Amino acid sequence: MAEPSDGLRPRFLLWLSVRFMTLLLQNLVNGLLLGGLYVCIAIGFSLIWGVLNIINLLHGSIIVLGSYIAYYAFTMFGISPFLAPLFVIPMMFAFGYGLQLAVLNRVVDKPVLITLTLTFGLDLILNNFMLAAFTANFRRVVFKDPFETLDLYGVIIPVDRVVAMALALVLTLAFYLLLNSSRIGRAIVAVRNDRDAAVLMGVNVKQIYAVTFGVGAAFAGAAGCLLSVVFPISPMSSGLYLGKAFVICVLGGLGSIGGALIGGLALGVIESMGVMLAGPEHSVLTGFLVLLAVLAIKPTGLAGKRGYE
Amino acid sequence: MTKMTRLLLAATLGAAWVALQQPALAQIKIGAPLPLTGALAPEGLKQREGYDLWAEEVNKAGGIKVGNARQKVEFVYYDYQSGTPRAVQLTEKLISEDKVNFIFAPFGSGATKATSNVSEKYKIPNISSTGSSEQVYDQGFKYLFGTLNSNAVVSKALIAYLKGAAPTVKKVAIYSRNDLFPLALATSLDEAAKANGYTIVYFEKYPLNAADHSAALSDLRARGADWIYVTGYTDDLIRIRKQMVDLKVTAPVVTMLAGPAYPDFVDGLGDVANGVTSVTWWHPELRFKSSDIFANTENYVKLFQAKYNKLPDYAQASSSAAGIVLQMAIEKAGSIDPEKVRDVLASTEFDTFYGPIKFGPTGQNVTADNPIFQIQDKKIVITAPEGVKRGTLQLLK
Known part of the structure; x- marks a missing residue:
């Protein structure tokens, strides 16, 4: 196929142009806004992986389910998707908690391949259920009064993305406080650090597993609410979100909130800059190349702790 | 054998038996x-x-x-x-x-x-x-x-129409899904546009499964095109159109193929769909x-x-x-x-x-005259060809 050539300004000329700095700044802003959402996508996935050693393939579908709940709450009752986490979090917690107690706890001590297969199967069920219930058509939250876009010296900032990113970071902070200052949070950390010692200290491990999976699912649902404002909703997006969560966890490192935070923001910025430097065609490739480089230099990820690789 | 599979087997055999009882019709x-x-x-x-x-x-x-x-x-x-x-x-x-x-x-x-x-x-x-x-x-x-x-016929029809309906348009930005049909549409437009004296100021491809287009659209915006031509399927185009509006990326003519002809496009976008032009193969x-x-x-x-x-x-x-x-x-x-x-x-x-x-020598339909339309007030308004025209093209800027 013919490549476009004449009439196209070569990419290096763009580098020299005055508009380059604005474009650079714009891409940085785009990347950070996207990265904030990525953090929210990855945090629950990272928690479940770190504590339960389960690679939760159900994660993407739970995010999409959260989006649908937010979408229907908005279209049927007029509730803003930004408020939807208030009820989606308890719903998804109950869903995750029940799933872990009833199903996953039976195989949680088995090799990772068993739990991987189980969550894969559960994902097929949930995803096809959503396909049947909601169809594959894309749905979008359409506000009556659309959010403004700010124009700061040529750098365009969409306000809905800023709000979504801010809420994502607030949720992350809430999660940090939960882990570090609540009794149950300390118990989760204790189980993660040394399961046998935690049992000896009187921690009910099965219970903590269920709580952890519930919290992970709750975060996925909350991420879904925020994403519903930015991206159209379809069951087909679940694989996309799952893939991002996986890359972010490996990039940032497992076992800490800092890992998901750094990994998410980094991936957002890398993809955004990748588009500018290598063209949109190669932006995903750029993300994976950086991931490979990080793994080669620092196998635990950017902010990972030893023992969780 | 579980109870379920046994049941399924019985049902299948039953259905097969019923099928065999039917007289064979030609x-x-x-x-x-x-x-x-x-x-x-x-x-x-x-x-x-x-x-x-x-x-x-x-x-x-x-x-x-x-x-x-x-x-x-x-x-x-x-x-x-x-x-x-x-x-x-x-x-x-x-x-x-x-x-x-x-x-x-x-x-x-x-x-x-x-x-x-x-x-x-x-x-x-x-x-x-x-x-x-x-x-x-x-x-x-x-x-x-x-x-x-063919896509080439579609692209030629579009260019011929815009030459008359939007004579000020000179610089074209093309953003295409990297997939057989969307890319073929984009390449055929690229060729037809160049042959008709247009300048291509941007031509990039996005990967399948791309959710976020903000970086590419920011780059596109900096090129100052007066015709933005995007190809992809309905879901891509809904995403891109929404993000174009978020990032204030616009031009006098914004064309998207092939999705705006489907009701899902307007359903998914609401008011934001307004102004988008497209070509279709048939219209009621x-x-x-x-x-x-x-x-x-x-x-x-x-x-x-x-x-x-x-x-x-x-x-x-x-x-x-x-x-x-x-x-x-x-x-x-x-x-x-x-x-x-x-x-x-x-x-x-x-x-x-x-x-x-x-059907031409290759087997593809060779007749021409595809309807061109713009979404105005959330409705498809045909603007060409003359015989079926219901309105005129509105420039966006």
């Missing part, structure tokens, strides 16, 4: 692998609607006239779950196991091209209702036909008289609405038209022999409710 069997689940499900369902309406009308009239007898039509559908390799396997199965007489191709250019190898091998006519890329038909195949005319407001069972476009639309309670778009109409040309070819050949039907398909000009259809 039916014309058409095999159609369709994407009934997965990403392309909305498109697959539309194809089936088009086929079913045609089959129902034909069978109501007693069937297709083959010589002095009439033979009813029967479709054998399989769901290929939106995965092209599965569509190829199912085409093979349809021909070798189900012994279908004809194949109607799966959705889109990519899957059509993939299955055309199989039908060619068995010398079974394969009619595509949704594959429009020239690259599907350039394989020298004799048994592959397509009712949609066209008026053609024909010698087929539908008699004219108006009657087709009426029958469609009565059956499905909605308006058809080009995907359904083109699918019904695939049935129509097959029927006309069988009637003219007086036989369902694949080779004889193939020869009539290749040599005849068909007058259909969809418009005239004439």
Whole structure:
């Protein structure tokens, strides 16, 4: 196929142009806004992986389910998707908690391949259920009064993305406080650090597993609410979100909130800059190349702790 | 063996037994692998609607006239779950196991091209209702036909129209999905635009499964184009259009292909859809008289609405038209022999409710005159060609 050539300004000329700095700044802003959402996508996935050693393939579908709940709450009752986490979090917690107690706890001590297969199967069920219930058509939250876009010296900032990113970071902070200052949070950390010692200290491990999976699912649902404002909703997006969560966890490192935070923001910025430097065609490739480089230099990820690789 | 599988087995055997009790009717069997689940499900369902309406009308009239007898039509559908390799396997199965007489191709250019190898091998006519890329038909195949005319014709029609309707437009930015059909559309527009003195200031491809386009759109915005041309499928275009508005990326003309012709586009976007221009292959407001069972476009639309309670778009109409040309070819050949039907398909000009259809040397429909439209106030308003025009193009800036 013919490549476009004449009439196209070569990419290096763009580098020299005055508009380059604005474009650079714009891409940085785009990347950070996207990265904030990525953090929210990855945090629950990272928690479940770190504590339960389960690679939760159900994660993407739970995010999409959260989006649908937010979408229907908005279209049927007029509730803003930004408020939807208030009820989606308890719903998804109950869903995750029940799933872990009833199903996953039976195989949680088995090799990772068993739990991987189980969550894969559960994902097929949930995803096809959503396909049947909601169809594959894309749905979008359409506000009556659309959010403004700010124009700061040529750098365009969409306000809905800023709000979504801010809420994502607030949720992350809430999660940090939960882990570090609540009794149950300390118990989760204790189980993660040394399961046998935690049992000896009187921690009910099965219970903590269920709580952890519930919290992970709750975060996925909350991420879904925020994403519903930015991206159209379809069951087909679940694989996309799952893939991002996986890359972010490996990039940032497992076992800490800092890992998901750094990994998410980094991936957002890398993809955004990748588009500018290598063209949109190669932006995903750029993300994976950086991931490979990080793994080669620092196998635990950017902010990972030893023992969780 | 679990209880469930035993039950299933019993049910299958029961169904097979009932099937065997039916007297063997001489039916014309058409095999159609369709994407009934997965990403392309909305498109697959539309194809089936088009086929079913045609089959129902034909069978109501007693069937297709083959010589002095009439033979009813029967479709054998399989769901290929939106995965092209599965569509190829199912085409093979349809021909070798189900012994279908004809194949109607799966959705889109990519899957059509993939299955055309199989039908060619068995010398079974394969009619595509949704594959429009020239690259599907350039394989020298004799048994592959397509009712949609080519991307090059579409691009030329669009350029010719904009030269008159928006003479100030000079700089074009192209943003294309990196996929056979969308990229073929983009490349053909790139060629046609250059040949007509336009400057291409941006031409980039985005990967399949791209969710975020903000970085690419920021770059595009900096190029100062006065015509933004985006290709992809409905879901891509909804995402991109939304993000264009978020990032204030606009131009006097914003064209998107191929999705705005579907109601899903406006449903998914609301007001934000306004102003987008596009080209389509067919529209319910066209008026053609024909010698087929539908008699004219108006009657087709009426029958469609009565059956499905909605308006058809080009995907359904083109699918019904695939049935129509097959029927006309069988009637003219007086036989369902694949080779004889193939020869009539290749040599005849068909007058259909969809418009005239004439398969060129490659097997693709060569008739032109695609409707061009703009979304105004959340409605499709046809702006060209003259005969079916309902409004004029509004520049966006």
